[in-house]
Structure formats: C-alpha cells, structure tokens
Amino acid sequence: MRQDLDRLMVERGLDALVVSGPVWANPAMAYMANGAVLSGGYVVKRRGRAPVVLCSPIERGEALASGLDVINLARYDLGSITRASSNELDAAVELHRRFLVDLGVTGRVGFYGMADPGRSWLLLRALDERLEGITVCGEFGPTVIDEARATKDEGEVARIQDVARRTCAVVAQTVAYLQSHATRGDVLVEADGSPLTLGGVHREIRRAIAQHGLEDPEGFIFSLGRDAAIPHSRGCPDDVVSLGRTMVFDIFPRTSGGYFFDLTRTFCLGFAPPEIEQAYADVLDCVRMLEESYRAGVETRRYQGMACEFLEGRGHPTVLSDPRTEHGYVHGLGHGVGLAVQEEPSFANTVHNSTVLKSGHVFTCEPGVYYPDREYGVRIEDVIWIDAAGNPRRLTEYPYQLVIEM
Amino acid sequence: MRQDLDRLMVERGLDALVVSGPVWANPAMAYMANGAVLSGGYVVKRRGRAPVVLCSPIERGEALASGLDVINLARYDLGSITRASSNELDAAVELHRRFLVDLGVTGRVGFYGMADPGRSWLLLRALDERLEGITVCGEFGPTVIDEARATKDEGEVARIQDVARRTCAVVAQTVAYLQSHATRGDVLVEADGSPLTLGGVHREIRRAIAQHGLEDPEGFIFSLGRDAAIPHSRGCPDDVVSLGRTMVFDIFPRTSGGYFFDLTRTFCLGFAPPEIEQAYADVLDCVRMLEESYRAGVETRRYQGMACEFLEGRGHPTVLSDPRTEHGYVHGLGHGVGLAVQEEPSFANTVHNSTVLKSGHVFTCEPGVYYPDREYGVRIEDVIWIDAAGNPRRLTEYPYQLVIEM
Numbered sequence: 001m002r003q004d005l006d007r008l009m010v011e012r013g014l015d016a017l018v019v020s021g022p023v024w025a026n027p028a029m030a031y032m033a034n035g036a037v038l039s040g041g042y043v044v045k046r047r048g049r050a051p052v053v054l055c056s057p058i059e060r061g062e063a064l065a066s067g068l069d070v071i072n073l074a075r076y077d078l079g080s081i082t083r084a085s086s087n088e089l090d091a092a093v094e095l096h097r098r099f100l101v102d103l104g105v106t107g108r109v110g111f112y113g114m115a116d117p118g119r120s121w122l123l124l125r126a127l128d129e130r131l132e133g134i135t136v137c138g139e140f141g142p143t144v145i146d147e148a149r150a151t152k153d154e155g156e157v158a159r160i161q162d163v164a165r166r167t168c169a170v171v172a173q174t175v176a177y178l179q180s181h182a183t184r185g186d187v188l189v190e191a192d193g194s195p196l197t198l199g200g201v202h203r204e205i206r207r208a209i210a211q212h213g214l215e216d217p218e219g220f221i222f223s224l225g226r227d228a229a230i231p232h233s234r235g236c237p238d239d240v241v242s243l244g245r246t247m248v249f250d251i252f253p254r255t256s257g258g259y260f261f262d263l264t265r266t267f268c269l270g271f272a273p274p275e276i277e278q279a280y281a282d283v284l285d286c287v288r289m290l291e292e293s294y295r296a297g298v299e300t301r302r303y304q305g306m307a308c309e310f311l312e313g314r315g316h317p318t319v320l321s322d323p324r325t326e327h328g329y330v331h332g333l334g335h336g337v338g339l340a341v342q343e344e345p346s347f348a349n350t351v352h353n354s355t356v357l358k359s360g361h362v363f364t365c366e367p368g369v370y371y372p373d374r375e376y377g378v379r380i381e382d383v384i385w386i387d388a389a390g391n392p393r394r395l396t397e398y399p400y401q402l403v404i405e406m
Numbered sequence: 407m408r409q410d411l412d413r414l415m416v417e418r419g420l421d422a423l424v425v426s427g428p429v430w431a432n433p434a435m436a437y438m439a440n441g442a443v444l445s446g447g448y449v450v451k452r453r454g455r456a457p458v459v460l461c462s463p464i465e466r467g468e469a470l471a472s473g474l475d476v477i478n479l480a481r482y483d484l485g486s487i488t489r490a491s492s493n494e495l496d497a498a499v500e501l502h503r504r505f506l507v508d509l510g511v512t513g514r515v516g517f518y519g520m521a522d523p524g525r526s527w528l529l530l531r532a533l534d535e536r537l538e539g540i541t542v543c544g545e546f547g548p549t550v551i552d553e554a555r556a557t558k559d560e561g562e563v564a565r566i567q568d569v570a571r572r573t574c575a576v577v578a579q580t581v582a583y584l585q586s587h588a589t590r591g592d593v594l595v596e597a598d599g600s601p602l603t604l605g606g607v608h609r610e611i612r613r614a615i616a617q618h619g620l621e622d623p624e625g626f627i628f629s630l631g632r633d634a635a636i637p638h639s640r641g642c643p644d645d646v647v648s649l650g651r652t653m654v655f656d657i658f659p660r661t662s663g664g665y666f667f668d669l670t671r672t673f674c675l676g677f678a679p680p681e682i683e684q685a686y687a688d689v690l691d692c693v694r695m696l697e698e699s700y701r702a703g704v705e706t707r708r709y710q711g712m713a714c715e716f717l718e719g720r721g722h723p724t725v726l727s728d729p730r731t732e733h734g735y736v737h738g739l740g741h742g743v744g745l746a747v748q749e750e751p752s753f754a755n756t757v758h759n760s761t762v763l764k765s766g767h768v769f770t771c772e773p774g775v776y777y778p779d780r781e782y783g784v785r786i787e788d789v790i791w792i793d794a795a796g797n798p799r800r801l802t803e804y805p806y807q808l809v810i811e812m
Contacts, residue, residue, distance in 0.1 A: 117544070210612055
C-alpha cells in the first residue's frame with residue numbers, strides 16, 4: 001500500500017524516487033500521480049515526505065487533481081537550459097540537476113516509469129556520472145513502487161469491485177447477444193441470414209465495454225476453436241460462430257485511467273462434446289481447489305506446482321513435466337491486477353520468486369488446458385483478494401457455465 | 407518509411423536493433439511487429455535483413471500476423487537459464503546472449519521500446535559489460551525507428567485518412583448532441599429538466615468514439631470556460647454546459663492498435679462574445695497562414711516563430727517574447743501523428759532541433775490563445791500531410807465554425 005513506500009525505501013536504501021513518462025500504460029506514474037492525467041513531467045518522492053508533481057504549465061490544471069504539491073517546470077527555465085547545452089542529453093541532465101537540487105535530493109535515487117530503454121540508459125548513465133551527490137539506482141525485480149502497488153487498501157478493492165461488476169455485465173450482455181441469434185445447421189445467423197462472425201461479436205463486445213463505462217486499452221480475447229487452443233490468440237474476425245466449439249472470452253477492461261479487472265470464461269454454444277465437458281470440469285475443479293487454498297504467508301510459486309499436479313492427476317500434460325509443452329496446461333497460473341492488467345504479486349514458479357501472499361493482494365487464478373490438434377481450449381479465470389484476515393475472497397461473481405443454451 | 411531503416415542504421419553505425427515491451431503505448435514495438443498484438447517478446451532487426459519476432463509460445467498465433475519470421479522463445483530454454491542464474495538480471499542477460507548469438511548479431515546494437523528506466527539501465531549496462539562482441543547503443547534524440555516512422559507511405563496515409571473521417575464524424579455527432587438540448591436561461595437542459603454537465607457530454611463522446619470503431623487510449627479534452635484556458639485541462643465533469651463560453655474539443659483517437667488522428671475545434675453555444683470572436687479569427691488566420699506555408703525542405707522550428715510573430719501582430723502575448731507566459735499563445739505549434747499521438751517530426755523551436763520537413767510527414771498545426779483570467783481559450787488543430795511533391799495537404803475535413811446554433 002501507499003503507506004509502505006517509506007518502509008520499502010528504507011529497506012532498499014533509497015533516499016528518493018523519480019518517476020516519469022506519460023501516465024498511459026505507465027502504472028508507476030499513474031499511481032504516484034494519484035490518477036492525475038499527465039502526458040509528461042515527473043513525480044519525486046523523498047523518503048519520509050509526500051510526493052511532489054513537476055509538470056508543464058499547460059498541465060497545471062490536471063496536476064492539481066493529484067492532491068499533491070505541484071511545481072511548475074517553467075521554474076527551471078528550460079529555454080536557458082537548452083540554449084546553454086550542447087545537446088538534448090546535456091539539457092536533460094541539467095534539468096534533473098536543477099530540480100533535484102531544488103528539492104534537496106541527495107544520495108541514492110531510484111528511477112521509475114516508462115521510457116525508451118536506450119534513452120534511459122544514456123540518461124541514467126549521465127546522471128550517475130555527472131550529478132554530484134546522486135547515486136542512480138535501478139531495480140530489476142519488483143520495484144518499491146511495484147511492491148507498494150501490489151497490496152490494495154479498501155478503497156482500491158472497492159474500485160476493483162466496481163470494475164468487476166461492470167465486467168460481469170459485459171460478459172452477460174455478450175452471452176445474451178449470442179443467444180439472440182437463430183441457427184442454421186450448426187451456424188449462428190444474423191437477422192439478414194448471413195453467418196455471425198467473430199468480428200461481429202468483437203464489435204458487440206467493444207460496444208458493451210463502452211456502454212458500461214469501461215475502456216479496453218489492451219483489447220480482449222474472444223477466440224474460437226483452434227484459436228481458443230492458443231492462450232493469447234485473440235480470435236480471427238472472419239471465423240463463423242457455430243455450435244459445440246469452445247469459445248474463450250478473456251476480458252480485461254478498466255475504468256478510465258483506473259483499475260483493471262480480468263475475467264475469463266469458456267463457453268460452448270448449444271452443446272459441448274463430452275471431451276470438452278470433461279476438460280471444463282477438470283479446470284473448474286482445479287480453480288475451486290486453488291481458490292480454497294490461497295492464504296497469506298504462503299509462497300506464491302507453490303500454487304503453480306499445485307495446479308500442475310492437480311491437472312496431471314486428471315491426465316493433462318503440463319509445464320511441470322514438460323516446460324515446452326503446447327498441449328494441456330501450458331502457461332503460468334496468474335498475476336496481480338491493479339493499475340496494470342499484470343502486476344505483482346508474481347506467481348512465477350522459479351527459484352528467484354520469493355513472493356509470499358499477503359493481505360491486500362488482488363490476483364488472478366486462471367488455469368486452463370489447450371489442445372491445438374483437437375481445436376479446443378478451456379480457461380477459467382477468477383480474481384481473488386486476500387482479506388485482512390489473510391483469507392481468499394473471490395471478487396468475480398460470474399457463474400461457471402460451459403454451455404450456453406440456444 | 408520502413409524502407410529507410412537500413413539507410414538510417416548505416417548512417418548511425420548500427421548493426422542491429424532490439425525492440426521490446428508490450429505493444430500497447432509502445433509505438434516502436436507496434437511498428438516493428440507490424441501491428442501484431444504481443445504482450446512481450448522482442449523484434450530483432452539486423453542491418454540489411456527483415457526483422458524477426460521472438461515471442462512466448464502462448465503468443466505464437468498472434469505473432470504470425472506480423473508477416474515476419476517468428477522464433478519461439480521456448481527455443482532458448484528459459485527454465486534452465488533461470489535455474490543456472492543467480493538472479494533475474496543474470497537470467498535476462500543470458501537470454502539476450504542466447505538469442506543474439508543464435509541470430510548472429512554482433513557489433514553496435516541499439517535498444518528500443520518501452521520499459522522501466524531503472525530496469526533498462528541495469529540491463530543495458532550488464533549487456534554492454536558482459537556480452538562479447540556487442541556494444542550497447544542508446545539514442546537520446548529521435549531514434550532510427552522514430553525517423554523511419556516519421557514519414558508515412560501511401561498505405562499509412564490512407565489509414566490516417568480513415569481515422570480522420572471517423573474522428574470528424576464523432577465531432578459532428580457531438581455537435582448534434584449539444585444542439586439536441588433545450589436551454590433554460592443560459593443553461594442547456596436534459597429531457598428531465600436537469601442541467602447538462604460536461605460529464606454527460608464526455609459520456610456521449612466516449613459512446614460516439616466506440617460507435618465509430620475508434621478507441622481513445624489517452625482520452626480526450628472537452629473543456630469549458632476557465633478550463634478551456636489551460637491547454638491540457640480535460641474539462642470538469644460537474645461543470646454545467648451554458649451558452650456563450652468557449653468549449654475546446656481536442657480529440658485524438660485511433661483505430662484498434664493502429665494510427666491516431668488529432669483534431670481540435672473550439673465552439674461557443676448560441677453566441678460568442680466579440681472578444682472571443684476576434685480571438686477565434688486570429689487563431690484561424692494563423693492556421694491558414696501556416697497551412698499555406700508548410701513545404702518540404704524547411705526547418706520545422708521556423709514555424710513556431712512564424713506563429714508567434716503572427717499572433718503578436720494581432721496583440722496576443724506569446725512564448726516568443728515571454729517563454730513563461732500563461733496568457734496568449736503558450737505552447738508549441740504541433741507534432742507528428744502516427745502510431746503515437748505525438749511523434750516526429752518535432753516542431754520544437756530550439757537550437758538542437760534540426761528537423762526539416764519532408765514528403766511523408768504527417769503532423770498537427772495547432773496554435774491557440776488562452777486567457778485564464780477571462781475564462782476562455784481558443785485552439786484550432788488540423789493535420790497536415792506533406793505530399794510527394796513536397797506540398798501541404800490538409801487531412802482534416804471539418805469546418806471552422808465557432809458558434810453552434812442552438
């Protein structure tokens with residue numbers, strides 16, 4: 001949580017944090033700027049003090065929404081910096097020098113946000129070499145900001161629950177849209193008799209997302225049959241929607257500039273072949289087993305092993321016995337959800353992941369099984385919150401129902 | 407253009423480019439992956455050869471949409487790399503070593519995309535120190551990829567024109583929505599008699615954006631009165647819409663994962679006070695003067711001076727005479743538009759900006775004047791394309807009309 005930042009900075013020996021980049025697709029900046037809509041500028045946090053926003057004068061109105069102290073970057077006289085510098089890198093170093101001196105920042109300074117990697121490398125190398133009293137620090141694993149963001153306070157959980165309700169409404173509306181179609185043989189048909197395509201379903205989903213006050217900056221997955229058997233395939237718009245094949249609907253919208261949700265359901269229209277029914281039962285039982293087992297204090301990497309063992313017990317290949325398998329359970333178990341679709345806590349089953357579940361973690365549980373040669377995949381994804389008592393609470397209130405009656 | 411990449415790499419002494427990060431809000435990756443929807447992985451381009459995509463097996467389906475050769479990252483045995491590495495940074499260095507060796511990359515390698523700056527610094531420093539035969543290069547100004555992206559081919563211009571048409575339709579629909587309201591005194595009222603708020607207008611705009619097959623990952627500006635006098639203020643949802651005040655509508659949507667457009671019009675409902683009418687005429691005359699003057703071969707930084715001189719001639723303060731003014735013309739003149747809302751060419755009026763207009767450049771022309779103490783602002787923004795003959799072609803087909811009849 002936000003109040004953990006100072007403790008984390010002490011633990012990692014950081015005297016200040018400098019966060020930069022537009023807030024879009026930049027959750028560190030969105031978090032530190034308290035949701036203010038900034039297309040540039042900086043947030044600087046000194047240990048033991050509230051963050052301050054440094055922004056262009058044309059964004060001074062939006063910066064106030066952060067509730068933080070706002071410094072107008074014009075104070076540092078960018079024009080004179082540029083004229084006195086031999087190139088843009090030198091000018092950027094001088095701007096950093098001026099505002100760090102102005103804010104009294106010295107010591108070990110971490111740099112965060114989003115930027116071009118080569119540009120960051122040149123800038124941070126120059127700052128480290130040239131700024132007196134400043135040691136540039138990077139963090140390769142989860143940063144102090146990632147760690148703070150990973151545990152949500154009650155206000156954040158309430159906002160995620162709001163997105164959850166809207167997301168479930170979009171899924172329900174999509175199901176109703178599918179059910180509103182007549183069939184001709186195995187194929188769903190539109191009112192004019194033409195076959196319903198995934199492209200048509202995608203349009204309806206986008207419409208429903210907007211209608212429910214959500215946005216989908218990273219799109220969604222609504223895939224069919226063979227594409228449903230490749231976890232991140234989004235669905236081919238030309239595919240014709242037909243009965244008895246799996247459709248994987250993985251939707252991860254957010255409220256404007258705010259928190260994401262992430263929900264997956266797998267559907268078959270009209271009926272499901274017995275093999276798919278069984279795969280669905282296996283995945284659902286795995287979800288249920290996991291959702292009862294999450295507890296504060298447990299290492300997150302253990303759950304992937306539990307999922308793999310469970311699904312292998314049901315006869316599915318998994319990445320536990322063959323890390324390169326493309327059949328059966330082929331991916332990771334889940335990830336934190338918040339201002340990014342994917343954030344801490346990590347559930348990676350690797351020796352370097354020492355993450356332990358904590359109260360306030362909000363994360364997905366999303367096992368699945370995939371059979372490209374048999375043209376189907378099944379995935380079920382819920383979002384779990386570890387409550388103050390350390391117990392799991394499901395934030396996804398959407399039924400598990402494979403077959404959509406037509 | 408894409409075909410310029412090899413020439414630019416020669417000019418800058420680069421043997422290979424490594425691009426990384428999810429494609430969202432990461433135009434370098436979106437460009438190099440030809441629009442394939444990838445949440446991670448790499449695109450590697452060796453000089454003189456087509457780029458290749460390296461991706462997770464769960465994204466192998468989407469990667470094919472790039473039309474490029476696809477390498478499954480599972481080939482490099484990530485599990486064994488992780489087990490043999492003492493931390494995640496070492497594992498990342500080893501993964502880079504394996505794929506760069508596999509692709510025969512040596513020499514000077516540039517790194518691009520989007521990532522956390524501190525993380526990039528640690529990674530590129532380690533790659534530079536530890537990878538034999540590799541010299542890590544960063545670019546601080548416009549990168550080779552930025553330069554290639556800056557000039558659009560005919561297919562790209564056609565796609566931008568498509569977004570332009572849809573964007574104009576959204577603006578027209580918003581105007582019609584405003585006109586559909588009755589007034590009570592100076593205030594617009596909804597069917598139930600309650601005052602129309604900016605929040606209501608914002609919802610309608612979002613609905614229209616979705617309806618026209620667009621998305622708005624960076625939102626939009628629809629601001630009123632005092633907020634319209636601060637260029638990047640988005641508009642306060644609680645403000646009541648009333649007659650005779652300026653409304654700045656700056657909309658910059660894109661098609662899904664594709665090209666952006668950027669359009670600004672300023673409106674007054676019912677009538678415009680004479681001072682605002684005059685300010686509008688000044689800005690519009692400035693736009694017209696500029697739009698006739700753009701030519702291939704001219705340094706972009708010259709146009710800001712022309713805009714300032716023109717507006718000062720009409721009695722407005724500008725950043726030319728007072729770089730810190732918050733009254734009059736207070737910002738830059740424009741920017742390139744493409745896979746990012748703001749990209750090359752830069753129109754910054756600084757000594758370090760040596761950009762020259764070229765055929766294929768697509769960019770905004772957006773002067774404005776702002777008077778916070780008098781609670782109004784006026785901005786007009788068109789998009790210009792420099793055609794093959796080096797002449798300006800306006801891509802924005804939307805009328806200039808300050809007053810919306812009610």
